[in-house]
Amino acid sequence: MTDRETQLENEKKEALAALDDIRTTEGLETWRIAHLGKSSPVMQAFSDLGKLPVEERPLVGRAANTVKQALESAYAVKSEQLRQAELERTLTRERIDVTLPGRAVQRGRLHPLNQTLREVCQIFRDMGFQIYRSPEVETDDFNFTYLNMPPYHPARDMWDTFYTDKDGVLLRTHTSPGQIHIMRERAPEHIRAILPGTTMRYEQLTARSEIEFIQVEVLVVGKGITFADMKGTLTDFAARAFGKDARTRLRPSYFPFTEPSAEMDVECFVCGGEGCNVCKGTGWLEILGCGMVHPTVLEYGGYDPQEFSGFAAGMGIDRSTLMRYRVDDIRHFRNNDIRFLEQF
Amino acid sequence: MKAPLSWIKDYIDLDDLNVEQIAHYLTMIGLEVEGIRLVGLPKPEAERHEFNYEGLSWDREKFVVAEVLEVLPHPNADRLVLCRLNDGIQELVILTGAPNLYPYKGQGPLAQTLKVAYAREGAMLYDGHQPGQVLTKLKRAVIRGVESFSMICSEKELGISDEHGGVIILDADAPVGTPLVDYMGDAVFDISILPNMVRDASMIGIARELAAVTRRELRLPEGIPLPQGDALSKRVSLEVRNPELNPRFMLGMVENVQAQPSPYWVQRRLNLAGMRPIDALVDATNYTMLETGEPLHAFDYELLCKRAGGNLPSIITRTAKQGEMLTLLDGTTQPLDESMEVVADSVGPLSLAGIMGGMDSGISAQTQHVLLEAASWNFINIRQTLSKLKIPSEAGWRFSRGVHPALAEQALRLCLLRMLAWGGGRLVEGVLDAYLLPPQDPVVTLTEEEIISRLGAEISLEEAANILTRLGFTCTLQNGQLTAKTPPIRLDIGEGLIGKASLMEEIARIYGYERIPSKRLAVELPAPVFDPNLETEERIRDILVSLGLQDTVAYRQTSPQREARILPNQALDPDLAYVRIKNPISPDRTVMRRSGLATMLELLEYNSKFRPSLALFEIGPVFLPVDGQLLPREALRLTVGMAGLREIPTWQTKTAEKRDFFDLKGLLEAFLRGLHLPEVSFQPAEHPTFHPGKCAQVLSGEQVLGVFGELHPMVQEHYEFEALPVLAAELDADLLVALSRVEFEHQPLSNYPAMVEDIAVIVPEEVSAAALEAAIHQAGGKLLVNVRLFDVYRGEKLGLGKKSMAYQLTYQAFDHTLTDKDAATIRNRIVRALEREFGAVLRSQ
Numbered sequence A: 001m002t003d004r005e006t007q008l009e010n011e012k013k014e015a016l017a018a019l020d021d022i023r024t025t026e027g028l029e030t031w032r033i034a035h036l037g038k039s040s041p042v043m044q045a046f047s048d049l050g051k052l053p054v055e056e057r058p059l060v061g062r063a064a065n066t067v068k069q070a071l072e073s074a075y076a077v078k079s080e081q082l083r084q085a086e087l088e089r090t091l092t093r094e095r096i097d098v099t100l101p102g103r104a105v106q107r108g109r110l111h112p113l114n115q116t117l118r119e120v121c122q123i124f125r126d127m128g129f130q131i132y133r134s135p136e137v138e139t140d141d142f143n144f145t146y147l148n149m150p151p152y153h154p155a156r157d158m159w160d161t162f163y164t165d166k167d168g169v170l171l172r173t174h175t176s177p178g179q180i181h182i183m184r185e186r187a188p189e190h191i192r193a194i195l196p197g198t199t200m201r202y203e204q205l206t207a208r209s210e211i212e213f214i215q216v217e218v219l220v221v222g223k224g225i226t227f228a229d230m231k232g233t234l235t236d237f238a239a240r241a242f243g244k245d246a247r248t249r250l251r252p253s254y255f256p257f258t259e260p261s262a263e264m265d266v267e268c269f270v271c272g273g274e275g276c277n278v279c280k281g282t283g284w285l286e287i288l289g290c291g292m293v294h295p296t297v298l299e300y301g302g303y304d305p306q307e308f309s310g311f312a313a314g315m316g317i318d319r320s321t322l323m324r325y326r327v328d329d330i331r332h333f334r335n336n337d338i339r340f341l342e343q344f
Numbered sequence B: 001m002k003a004p005l006s007w008i009k010d011y012i013d014l015d016d017l018n019v020e021q022i023a024h025y026l027t028m029i030g031l032e033v034e035g036i037r038l039v040g041l042p043k044p045e046a047e048r049h050e051f052n053y054e055g056l057s058w059d060r061e062k063f064v065v066a067e068v069l070e071v072l073p074h075p076n077a078d079r080l081v082l083c084r085l086n087d088g089i090q091e092l093v094i095l096t097g098a099p100n101l102y103p104y105k106g107q108g109p110l111a112q113t114l115k116v117a118y119a120r121e122g123a124m125l126y127d128g129h130q131p132g133q134v135l136t137k138l139k140r141a142v143i144r145g146v147e148s149f150s151m152i153c154s155e156k157e158l159g160i161s162d163e164h165g166g167v168i169i170l171d172a173d174a175p176v177g178t179p180l181v182d183y184m185g186d187a188v189f190d191i192s193i194l195p196n197m198v199r200d201a202s203m204i205g206i207a208r209e210l211a212a213v214t215r216r217e218l219r220l221p222e223g224i225p226l227p228q229g230d231a232l233s234k235r236v237s238l239e240v241r242n243p244e245l246n247p248r249f250m251l252g253m254v255e256n257v258q259a260q261p262s263p264y265w266v267q268r269r270l271n272l273a274g275m276r277p278i279d280a281l282v283d284a285t286n287y288t289m290l291e292t293g294e295p296l297h298a299f300d301y302e303l304l305c306k307r308a309g310g311n312l313p314s315i316i317t318r319t320a321k322q323g324e325m326l327t328l329l330d331g332t333t334q335p336l337d338e339s340m341e342v343v344a345d346s347v348g349p350l351s352l353a354g355i356m357g358g359m360d361s362g363i364s365a366q367t368q369h370v371l372l373e374a375a376s377w378n379f380i381n382i383r384q385t386l387s388k389l390k391i392p393s394e395a396g397w398r399f400s401r402g403v404h405p406a407l408a409e410q411a412l413r414l415c416l417l418r419m420l421a422w423g424g425g426r427l428v429e430g431v432l433d434a435y436l437l438p439p440q441d442p443v444v445t446l447t448e449e450e451i452i453s454r455l456g457a458e459i460s461l462e463e464a465a466n467i468l469t470r471l472g473f474t475c476t477l478q479n480g481q482l483t484a485k486t487p488p489i490r491l492d493i494g495e496g497l498i499g500k501a502s503l504m505e506e507i508a509r510i511y512g513y514e515r516i517p518s519k520r521l522a523v524e525l526p527a528p529v530f531d532p533n534l535e536t537e538e539r540i541r542d543i544l545v546s547l548g549l550q551d552t553v554a555y556r557q558t559s560p561q562r563e564a565r566i567l568p569n570q571a572l573d574p575d576l577a578y579v580r581i582k583n584p585i586s587p588d589r590t591v592m593r594r595s596g597l598a599t600m601l602e603l604l605e606y607n608s609k610f611r612p613s614l615a616l617f618e619i620g621p622v623f624l625p626v627d628g629q630l631l632p633r634e635a636l637r638l639t640v641g642m643a644g645l646r647e648i649p650t651w652q653t654k655t656a657e658k659r660d661f662f663d664l665k666g667l668l669e670a671f672l673r674g675l676h677l678p679e680v681s682f683q684p685a686e687h688p689t690f691h692p693g694k695c696a697q698v699l700s701g702e703q704v705l706g707v708f709g710e711l712h713p714m715v716q717e718h719y720e721f722e723a724l725p726v727l728a729a730e731l732d733a734d735l736l737v738a739l740s741r742v743e744f745e746h747q748p749l750s751n752y753p754a755m756v757e758d759i760a761v762i763v764p765e766e767v768s769a770a771a772l773e774a775a776i777h778q779a780g781g782k783l784l785v786n787v788r789l790f791d792v793y794r795g796e797k798l799g800l801g802k803k804s805m806a807y808q809l810t811y812q813a814f815d816h817t818l819t820d821k822d823a824a825t826i827r828n829r830i831v832r833a834l835e836r837e838f839g840a841v842l843r844s845q
């Protein structure tokens, strides 16, 4: 082994030892200049090759090359180590408390009544029903007389009515006046429509009773429409609204504008029929009133009751929303308290 | 209507059915049972109870009929007595404080024992000394040195009524030792009576329905035979002046009666049915009314004689004279008018026909001779009178729904029977019966085809006839046609087609709605008709929700005062036409609203105490009276309201930024883009609600969509806003619907690169941003594809009354890459135009 070779071997040992102690990229760069730079011993060895005797040149050249490669690869390893370490430090430094609350985004929402109303409308649309609307301030004739309630008819008591200072003008107590409007527009075509809208009744404002509420009226008029059709249609609606296994029942009731009349109950979705506060221990929830359109109403609507028949149904959006979310006070809906609305 | 089961069972055999089953039958034929009160009977076993039960069940072992053999004084207390009592098993001595036993004290063994309801130790009953119904267990105790472990019960303790003034003295034939529940255990059905089923607001009516649906026999009670003879006509005369208003009027008479207590079973039934027992005479009229559905009225004959002053008393039914007054049994004095029917004598009105008797002629504890009225009245007339006078009246409730005149006779015969049985006395021979206008009971025909085509169920004519017969109709079947004559107990069956519908309901009801099949509509779908308003209204909601706004549903009813709050001076405009409510629910809801803004400001005010940042909207009609039109125009309004901070502050918020005019404007811009409204523009505007310098109107083309801005400081003062500022917009939603587009041409995309450059121009202050931008677009032409204002600067360097507006301009062509030269050409065009139009000076490039 020549002196040069020994020097190179020593240089390698020293350089590698020095590399071990380096902890920073700056230190590494200084090391690189010192041990792999132009004036480093290894590079110096290459440039000094010409000065060596010819026979030593290959030996020293090879030795210098070996040392250079060793240092270069050690450098690469160290450099990668430092980069990793640096990244580790950065990542640690950048660590955040992910349990801090996120930035507030204000989400818009539909009012719960409008949500329910939409669902009901959508179900009936799916069943081929059209949507029809009519005024909220109505005449006595449309609200009562044409619906088979001439003045002083006992059934007028079923609705506590807001009257206006104009004779014969009132706030509609139900969406049923729309039946006459749509019939007069469509006769003698047949009808398959729903009539949603706000209605008003003279009630005391309490947790259980409201003066304004949203109703949806259902109306089918045609030839050969039967009670069985009504039962099937409304059962279908209930299955779509309350789940396909929802049990329903029809029981007789009275509305002046239908005959026969019925009320539809659905098995209480809170207790499953066992009886609870919501269903008042009965296991049933009343969801809609319905019946075969009264001949007098058909006549007022411009249809010959000999030839045409139909059915109608009406349901309260407020009440069903109330039951669905177990709302304890119906006034929440129109108070629009943001703390209430934000829950939907 | 409260119907005790024991009473219904007088007319129909129901022993094999339990309370739950009977209630189910009732509900499913239209007599909805809203609740069941147990008065002794046990709650029935059932897999599932469909009714709400309350009340008390009497344990068979613990409650029995007993007899008091002797009443002894208590050694240490005056207000207590000791009763020697036989409970059927043994003799015991029982302590009681019942005042109604005092009279028997010290009489020695009673000649006729007193039958009582006896509760043994451990019985569960209601505490008689506590208000309401507090369940308690009978325990052994020592009271004033005497041991007590059982008791003789009052009605309150047994849950029959709230009477606790004494113990119950049962009728003398009560069997000693029998479990009390077997002797008089009961359940009361609380039945909701539908308006067309007033005939069933009676025990017989309910029994008839049950008999029809369960196919059982109905046992109608027999009254006395109609008394024949002319004795009555010599005691009183009768004249009916308006048969239209008074189709029938009957009088009967009992003399030498006594107003003594009714038998206990009668009192108990009346209590359970919700009426207070008074005495035999009053009880007889009430009992008969509950039994038959026909309200009756009893006159004190002697009082009528006195009024007649020696002449033959007369009964005249007529309309009242204007100005006549009548003091009724409830103590009120009512002014009568010519529309009201009264029962009068020669002196004046005696009673308000079909509604309430008068104070001066009714029976009392002193009455000896009773003149009994059973009549029928025109239900419309009764309703009119009721609605004028607003008197709560059981008789009025019934007559205003229509009571068949035939019931008068049945009720008269039954009531006379009760009076004789409970009050003693003697029947006066004969009745007076003015039946001047018998109703035509409708005869209705039906075919099987009609039934099937309306009900959709295969119900044979025979079955239909069977059902109707059970309901009392007289039916004949001939040539495939059913002819049914309406029984003289009801007035709800129509004629012709309406009658067919009525019968269809009767058949379906008793046949059972649950047995009618469910079918899907087989008729073809009607031609489509769309309600574009609704579709767009929903689209408006969706867009606003997507922009982060909360949807609300608002009351239509408000007051002019509430709406005037949106004006700086809150002045009420007396000429402002409102839909005014005649019977408002409260002083702050007297009209239908005209202003969506007023609604929105109230919503913001209410909610500003809960959230520092609010963004709400509401869609709904306002009601605008139109001259010469009966109904108002219902104009759909969209209102948007914002208040307070731009964002709800979080831990990251350094300085919470408040909203300003441009938050609302930005929202409206985004919203209107969503509706694809054509040519949207904004102009300064004036509106009393808004700050004069921060108010704008928004237009589509020439049409004004609405107005928005920041609240006028004076308006703001009228409200208690905790979040400020308040911004609001009110838009014409009908117009939005009409102008919104669902079809439009999209903007093509260019494949060539865009060039972006900034320019700033100095212009006089009064040049509006809109005018400037319009001019830039105009001059820039088609290649100028975007203009974005990114800075507005004012400063001394610019000089007073000047501002610098900095725009980022984007140029792009669809057919080639633009060069710097192209860009310079456009820019120069723009700058020259701005110089020319506004005296603008280019500030930098």
Ligand SMILES: [Zn+2]
Pocket (backbone or CB within 6 Å): A268, A269, A270, A271, A272, A273, A274, A275, A276, A277, A278, A279, A280, A281, A283, A284
């Ligand atoms: Zn339930």
